[in-house]
Amino acid sequence: MVFSSLTFLYVFLPIVLVFYYIAPMKGKNIIILISGIVFFAWGEPVYVLLMLFTTVVDYTAGMLITKFDDKPKMRTLFMILAVCINLGLLAVFKYSSFLIQNINNLFGTQIYDPQLPLPIGISFYTFQSMSYTIDLYMRNIKVQRNIVSYISYVSLFPQIVAGPIVRYQDIANEIDSRTITTSKVSQGIGIFLLGLGKKVLLANNIGMLWTTVKGMEMSEISTLTAWLGILAFTFQIYFDFSGYSDMAVGLGKMLGFEFPQNFNYPYLSRSISEFWRRWHITLGTWFRCYVYIPLGGNRHGKLKTLRNLLIVWFLTGLWHGASWNFIIWGLYFGIIIIIERVFLGKYLEKLPAVLSTAYSFLLVVIGWVIFETESIPRIFSYLKAMFFGASAGLADSQSLYFLASYGIMFLICIIASTDYPKKLAERLHNRHPKLVGGISPIYQLALMVASTAYLVFATYNPFLYFRF
Amino acid sequence: MKPNKPKANIIIFFVLLLLLPIVTIILPKKEFSENENRYLEEFPKPTLSSIKDKSFMSNFESFFSDHFVFREGWIQLKNQMELAINKKEINGVYLTKDRLIEHQTISDNGLAVENMEAINAFTKKYGLSSSLMIVPSAEGIYTDDLPANAPHLNQKAIIEQIYAKAAKEVSCIDVFTPLLSAKKQYIYYNTDHHWTSLGAYNGYFSSASALGFSALGLDKFNVEHASHSFQGTLYSKTLYNGIEPDTIDLYHLSTNDPSVTVTVKSGSKQTEYSSIFFRDYLDKKDKYCTYMGQNEPFVSVKTKAGNGKKLLIVKDSYAHSMIQFYMHHYSEIAMIDLRYFTSLDQYIDIDDYDQVLFVYSFASMTGDTNIKKLARF
Numbered sequence: 001m002v003f004s005s006l007t008f009l010y011v012f013l014p015i016v017l018v019f020y021y022i023a024p025m026k027g028k029n030i031i032i033l034i035s036g037i038v039f040f041a042w043g044e045p046v047y048v049l050l051m052l053f054t055t056v057v058d059y060t061a062g063m064l065i066t067k068f069d070d071k072p073k074m075r076t077l078f079m080i081l082a083v084c085i086n087l088g089l090l091a092v093f094k095y096s097s098f099l100i101q102n103i104n105n106l107f108g109t110q111i112y113d114p115q116l117p118l119p120i121g122i123s124f125y126t127f128q129s130m131s132y133t134i135d136l137y138m139r140n141i142k143v144q145r146n147i148v149s150y151i152s153y154v155s156l157f158p159q160i161v162a163g164p165i166v167r168y169q170d171i172a173n174e175i176d177s178r179t180i181t182t183s184k185v186s187q188g189i190g191i192f193l194l195g196l197g198k199k200v201l202l203a204n205n206i207g208m209l210w211t212t213v214k215g216m217e218m219s220e221i222s223t224l225t226a227w228l229g230i231l232a233f234t235f236q237i238y239f240d241f242s243g244y245s246d247m248a249v250g251l252g253k254m255l256g257f258e259f260p261q262n263f264n265y266p267y268l269s270r271s272i273s274e275f276w277r278r279w280h281i282t283l284g285t286w287f288r289c290y291v292y293i294p295l296g297g298n299r300h301g302k303l304k305t306l307r308n309l310l311i312v313w314f315l316t317g318l319w320h321g322a323s324w325n326f327i328i329w330g331l332y333f334g335i336i337i338i339i340e341r342v343f344l345g346k347y348l349e350k351l352p353a354v355l356s357t358a359y360s361f362l363l364v365v366i367g368w369v370i371f372e373t374e375s376i377p378r379i380f381s382y383l384k385a386m387f388f389g390a391s392a393g394l395a396d397s398q399s400l401y402f403l404a405s406y407g408i409m410f411l412i413c414i415i416a417s418t419d420y421p422k423k424l425a426e427r428l429h430n431r432h433p434k435l436v437g438g439i440s441p442i443y444q445l446a447l448m449v450a451s452t453a454y455l456v457f458a459t460y461n462p463f464l465y466f467r468f
Numbered sequence: 469m470k471p472n473k474p475k476a477n478i479i480i481f482f483v484l485l486l487l488l489p490i491v492t493i494i495l496p497k498k499e500f501s502e503n504e505n506r507y508l509e510e511f512p513k514p515t516l517s518s519i520k521d522k523s524f525m526s527n528f529e530s531f532f533s534d535h536f537v538f539r540e541g542w543i544q545l546k547n548q549m550e551l552a553i554n555k556k557e558i559n560g561v562y563l564t565k566d567r568l569i570e571h572q573t574i575s576d577n578g579l580a581v582e583n584m585e586a587i588n589a590f591t592k593k594y595g596l597s598s599s600l601m602i603v604p605s606a607e608g609i610y611t612d613d614l615p616a617n618a619p620h621l622n623q624k625a626i627i628e629q630i631y632a633k634a635a636k637e638v639s640c641i642d643v644f645t646p647l648l649s650a651k652k653q654y655i656y657y658n659t660d661h662h663w664t665s666l667g668a669y670n671g672y673f674s675s676a677s678a679l680g681f682s683a684l685g686l687d688k689f690n691v692e693h694a695s696h697s698f699q700g701t702l703y704s705k706t707l708y709n710g711i712e713p714d715t716i717d718l719y720h721l722s723t724n725d726p727s728v729t730v731t732v733k734s735g736s737k738q739t740e741y742s743s744i745f746f747r748d749y750l751d752k753k754d755k756y757c758t759y760m761g762q763n764e765p766f767v768s769v770k771t772k773a774g775n776g777k778k779l780l781i782v783k784d785s786y787a788h789s790m791i792q793f794y795m796h797h798y799s800e801i802a803m804i805d806l807r808y809f810t811s812l813d814q815y816i817d818i819d820d821y822d823q824v825l826f827v828y829s830f831a832s833m834t835g836d837t838n839i840k841k842l843a844r845f
Contacts, residue, residue: 006529014485397619401615405554448480450549452488
């Protein structure tokens with residue numbers, strides 16, 4: 001199930017919240033467990049078993065690691081076993097086709113490709129569940145003996161399919177005892193509706209432009225169209241992903257959880273290193289805690305640091321999808337970050353904010369071309385259209401029409417991706433707290449009504465025999 | 469703010485969250501959506517297999533959204549928001565000041581020529597007097613009304629390119645030029661993709677020399693405004709309320725409906741009517757069907773013209789509103805819709821007819837894969 005659907009918003013959510021709020025504290029985890037399984041099974045009625053299997057593996061590993069607390073070798077064995085099962089399942093279900101195709105291409109072999117469909121959210125829940133076993137092994141957290149609590153943690157519906165990647169240590173205290181207050185619920189509703197608006201009103205709409213441009217022949221794409229298209233995607237992916245994270249954080253608060261922040265106005269970054277501290281923060285944290293630092297981080301000389309960085313960015317790329325363009329995309333950022341570390345960073349700090357923000361934004365936009373284009377030759381021809389001219393010219397009537405149709409939308413997206421609206425609201429709140437207190441619920445109502453209107457429209461399917 | 473005082477946004481959120489689904493459940497369910505021209509989803513039965521293949525889930529989502537409370541109101545609200553941010557295109561329809569204009573695209577570039585060649589082959593095989601009329605869509609005529617820089621095809625040039633491939637035995641009728649000069653008049657519906665009776669009159673008038681009769685002047689006809697509340701397919705696609713409903717005009721030589729025998733054949737079913745105007749449709753959604761009803765495989769009109777001439781029209785629905793004019797020049801007119809044909813003699817004996825007229829809209833000529841069948845008949 002996805003958050004941005006009428007079924008989630010007006011069937012699943014009201015039912016779950018009503019039961020959740022009337023259930024006694026002890027029963028609330030059962031509601032979370034059942035709702036999480038239904039939520040997941042709605043999209044993956046078969047793979048839900050796979051998800052539960054992963055959960056049981058890590059739960060069991062946790063129990064065994066605790067049982068053999070004084071036998072380091074046994075502890076290590078169980079940790080490695082659990083990690084191997086986790087990564088093994090991820091490899092089989094997400095990467096086997098990619099691997100087999102590449103081996104077949106490279107060696108001319110004919111290994112059978114089962115083409116397993118990708119289970120929704122496998123990259124997210126696997127990383128979450130794994131974090132528990134590893135943290136337990138590293139003695140960062142206490143064991144969870146209650147299997148209901150453990151499955152509730154992994155299958156917590158706000159975050160199971162699209163993050164943020166909530167590590168067990170983030171909510172270890174809340175999973176067994178949490179308080180639900182009206183101010184938390186009220187805050188949660190605000191964050192949730194803001195996220196819903198980001199996803200439905202901004203991402204889906206500006207995304208329509210990218211869908212159109214992506215489907216055009218390269219020969220029809222003028223320079224202006226190329227820029228408008230990839231900028232549309234730049235905003236689409238940000239509002240889509242951060243909107244989804246906001247919805248998760250908001251729902252979490254409604255249920256009494258505090259999830260970590262996942263986005264912090266990434267397009268305002270003044271370097272690529274900073275961008276990755278503001279974009280998909282929980283993924284960056286995960287790779288730092290469980291890959292970069294265990295590999296030695298930057299404590300073993302320049303060469304090892306370089307190696308560690310390249311490994312992390314290769315994996316970051318690969319995590320996003322089983323395709324070469326994602327790997328190139330990850331390494332692209334890895335290389336830029338290395339360059340920034342070696343010398344560029346010093347200069348960026350001295351540049352005026354406008355220039356360093358533009359530098360970072362431009363490199364991110366180029367990154368999205370790589371991210372969104374599976375065909376490597378098309379990546380180059382698209383970049384050529386952007387920077388070195390296109391066969392369709394600098395601008396054509398098509399691109400002017402796009403500009404007229406989406407100009408206001410772009411303006412809204414630009415403003416909404418900065419922190420100015422937030423700062424303005426805070427300033428107003430300080431000066432006129434009553435006014436803002438009165439406007440804010442009306443603003444939230446407007447977001448909910450407008451999002452509902454767009455969600456209803458998306459299901460309107462005129463079936464007209466037009467042609468005859 | 470006092471602690472634990474219920475906050476306004478909590479109340480608003482939960483009222484909407486609970487009220488909308490409850491009202492949706494309570495309200496009686498519509499079975500059919502006229503604007504979408506489809507049956508709405510019924511509540512699906514959960515079975516092990518329908519859950520496993522996810523059909524239960526997707527059918528449930530369709531069921532819930534199909535019956536969502538104030539469904540069309542939400543869509544109209546969304547349209548207003550789109551217009552507010554300068555978006556003037558909904559579901560492939562441009563919203564312009566005076567009218568809704570459907571955007572035409574061509575997905576298969578070779579198809580129009582294939583269709584033309586099939587018409588050539590058919591004409592040569594049967595040796596009939598043959599004419600072709602490709603009717604542009606409103607987008608071809610009202611290019612100036614489209615939003616600035618809106619992409620659109622040059623329909624005049626494309627029609628000319630197709631006509632250039634016509635065999636010499638096929639007379640090609642230029643209806644683009646007369647329609648363009650009549651663009652200030654009511655020649656296309658503002659909420660439907662068809663031409664009006666007046667548009668069809670222009671088609672009829674332009675075809676006279678190719679078909680060999682002298683067309684009746686417009687002043688000879690009495691115009692009956694049979695309905696002022698026609699909201700057509702383009703309205704249905706957009707649910708945009710900014711355009712007034714259309715008028716259905718019926719053209720008579722006398723004040724009464726002319727006495728004719730209309731025969732509709734579909735499979736083994738045969739029905740007869742006594743008027744070319746199917747007035748029952750004036751009270752229904754698709755009022756364009758007032759002209760000769762819906763698309764049927766075979767419809768014939770026997771008139772009192774008394775000249776013994778017989779015309780075969782191979783067509784899409786654009787031809788329907790032309791019958792009110794052609795009926796004064798032929799003793800019998802038969803219309804066939806190739807969609808329902810696998811061979812010609814299913815419904816007609818080609819030797820019965822003196823002339824054949826092909827009437828296709830721009831969209832059909834460039835996009836209908838049934839016209840090709842003519843090459844095999």
